[in-house]
Amino acid sequence: MMDLGIKGRKAIVLASSQGLGYACARALAREGVQVWLNGRSADKLSKAAAQMREDLLAQNRAAVAAGTALPLEPQVSFVAGDLTTPEGRAAILAACPAPDILITNNAGPPPGKLEEWTPEVWISALNANMLGHIQMIQAVVRGMQARRFGRIVNITSAMVKAPRSHQGLSTTARAGLTAFSKALSLDVAKDNVTINNILPERIATPRQDQLTERLMKAENLDWEAARKKLADTIAARRFGTPEEFADACAFLCSVPASFISGANLQLDGGSYPGLI
Numbered sequence: 001m002m003d004l005g006i007k008g009r010k011a012i013v014l015a016s017s018q019g020l021g022y023a024c025a026r027a028l029a030r031e032g033v034q035v036w037l038n039g040r041s042a043d044k045l046s047k048a049a050a051q052m053r054e055d056l057l058a059q060n061r062a063a064v065a066a067g068t069a070l071p072l073e074p075q076v077s078f079v080a081g082d083l084t085t086p087e088g089r090a091a092i093l094a095a096c097p098a099p100d101i102l103i104t105n106n107a108g109p110p111p112g113k114l115e116e117w118t119p120e121v122w123i124s125a126l127n128a129n130m131l132g133h134i135q136m137i138q139a140v141v142r143g144m145q146a147r148r149f150g151r152i153v154n155i156t157s158a159m160v161k162a163p164r165s166h167q168g169l170s171t172t173a174r175a176g177l178t179a180f181s182k183a184l185s186l187d188v189a190k191d192n193v194t195i196n197n198i199l200p201e202r203i204a205t206p207r208q209d210q211l212t213e214r215l216m217k218a219e220n221l222d223w224e225a226a227r228k229k230l231a232d233t234i235a236a237r238r239f240g241t242p243e244e245f246a247d248a249c250a251f252l253c254s255v256p257a258s259f260i261s262g263a264n265l266q267l268d269g270g271s272y273p274g275l276i
Contacts (some may be wrong), residue, residue, distance in 0.1 A: 002254075002256065004031050004250060004251065004253070004254035004255065004256065005254055005255030005256065006028070006031055006032070006033055006100070006101070006151075006253055006254055006255065007031060007032030007033070008032060008033075008034070009033050009034070009100040009101055009149075009253075010033070010034045010036075010096055010098065010099050010100050010101070011025070011028050011033045011034070011035050011036065011096075011099055011100065011101035011102070011103065011253070012036050012038065012092060012096050012099045012101070012102050012103070012136075012140075013025040013028070013035060013036065013037060013038060013103040013105065014038050014083050014092075014102075014103060014104050014105045014106065014133070014136065015038060015039060015083065015105040015106045015107065016037045016038055016039065016048070016103075016105065017037060017038075017039035017041065017044045017045050017048045018044075018048065018205075018206060019205040019206055019207060019242070020105060020155055020200065020203060020205055020242060020245055020246070021037075021038075021103065021105040021155070022037070022048060022052070022242075023242035023243060023245060023246035024103050024105070024153075024155070024245070024246045024249040024250070025037055025052065025076070025103070026052050026055070026056070026246060027243075027246035027247055027249060027250040028101065028103075028249075028250055028253065029052060029056055029074045029075065029076050030056055030059070030074075030250075031250060031254075032072060032075075033075070033101065033253075034075040034077070035075065035076050035077070036077050036078060036079055036092070036095055036096045036099075037049055037052075037076065037077070037078040037079075038078070038079055038080075038081060038083065038092055039078075039080065040080060040081070040082050040088075041080065042078075042080040045078035045079075045080055046078065048078070049076045049077065049078045052074065052076050053074045053076050056072075056074040056076075057073075057074060060072050060074075077095065077096075079091055079092050079094075079095035079096070083106065083132040083133070083136060084106075084127045084128050084131075084132040089132070089135060089136060089139065092136070093136075093139055093140075098140075098143050098147070099140055099144075100144065100147070100149055100150060100151065101150075101151045101152075101153075101253050102136060102137065102140050102150075102151070102152045102153075103152075103153050103154075103155065103249065103253075104133040104136060104137070104152070104153070104154045104155065104177075105154075105155040106128050106129055106132065106133070107128070107207070108129060108157060108167075108169075108170045108174075108207065109121075109124070109125040109128065109129065109169035109170055109173070110169075111166040111167055111211075111214070112166065112168075112169065113166070114165070114168070117168065117169065121169070122169070122172075125169040125170070125172070125173045126172075126173050126176070128173070129169075129170065129173035129174055129177065130173040130174065130176045130177045130180075133154060133177050134177060134180055137152055137180075137181070137184070137195075140152075141184065141188060141193065144188070144191070144193045145188055145191040145193055146191075148191055148192050149192050149193070150188070150191070150192070150193035150194070151193075151194055151252065151253040151254075151257075152181070152193070152194070152195040152196070153195075153196055153197070153198060153249055153252050153253060154177055154178070154181055154195075154196070154197045154198070155197075155198055155200065155249075156174040156177060156178060156197045156198065156199050156264075157170050157171070157174050157199060157200065157201075158199045158200065158201035158266065158268050158271070158272065159171040159174065160174050160175050160178050160197070160199055160264065161199060161264065161266070161272060161274065162272060162273070162274070163175075177197075178197055178264065181195045181196075181197060181262070182195075182262050185261045185262035186262065189261050189262075192258060193261075194252070194257065194258065194260060194261035195261055195262065196252050196260060196261060196262070196263045196264075196265060197263070197264045197265070198245070198248060198249055198252070198264075198265050198267055199264055199265065199266045199267065199268065200240070200245060200267045200268070201234065201240075201266070201267070201268035201269070201271055201272075202230060202231065202233065202234050202239050202240060202268070202269065202271075203239065203240040203241070203242060203244075203245050203267065204239040204240065204241055204242065205242060208230070208239060211230065212226045212227055212230060213226075215229065215230065233271070234268065234269040234270075234271050235268075235269050235270040235271045236269030236270055236271075237269075238269065240267055240268075240269055244267065245267050248265060248267055252265070
């Protein structure tokens with residue numbers, strides 16, 4: 001097993017009570033990182049943190065019994081706070097004021113049509129998937145530079161590089177975050193702070209369940225037929241797993257990944273048709 005070199009580090013994982021955020025937090029906690037889960041519901045976060053501790057303890061006991069690991073106590077905390085509000089961001093940063101790792105994440109805006117996107121809808125999408133993340137990055141990056149270690153990973157979307165009109169809200173907000181992060185990555189690399197983006201496509205999370213149900217209604221399909229139609233849009237002809245996604249995220253947070261910054265890593269089963 002590769003030593004990622006991040007045991008004892010501190011990480012904030014935004015929007016991590018379920019889905020990709022939860023999977024990334026779990027992968028980091030497995031490596032000995034002290035993790036803070038985040039979301040808006042304290043009750044949901046409490047249950048998620050308890051489940052993560054239980055799963056990791058069971059996994060570690062099995063590894064110790066097999067002689068492949070040393071005993072490790074998962075360090076999983078949580079903080080409720082809406083990352084799109086100043087009060088929410090303040091609560092998150094009060095819980096972990098000096099993170100070594102920041103994973104930005106949030107539920108994406110729903111698909112829609114041009115005629116539906118009022119100025120209020122645009123502002124909501126930008127707050128949820130660009131501005132809130134940028135403000136969190138602004139709040140932690142100078143401390144990372146001063147400590148000479150920082151890893152920032154933005155969970156964005158395949159739509160950043162392969163836009164579709166019905167996902168215009170997501171494409172626009174996340175492309176803006178990508179541009180900001182690329183520019184900043186050039187300034188902070190000298191201080192051992194990296195900023196990268198992971199672009200998922202069709203990872204088996206509750207988000208894909210919602211899209212499956214939407215397709216069922218739109219095309220009068222049953223669950224299996226809708227699921228297969230979505231999976232067939234992927235070159236690998238299957239959905240990715242949260243674990244596959246999270247392992248890639250954990251690597252980008254590692255010491256061995258210190259020379260990777262300003263990059264967009266596509267987790268899409270080889271589906272992106274472009275060259276660059």
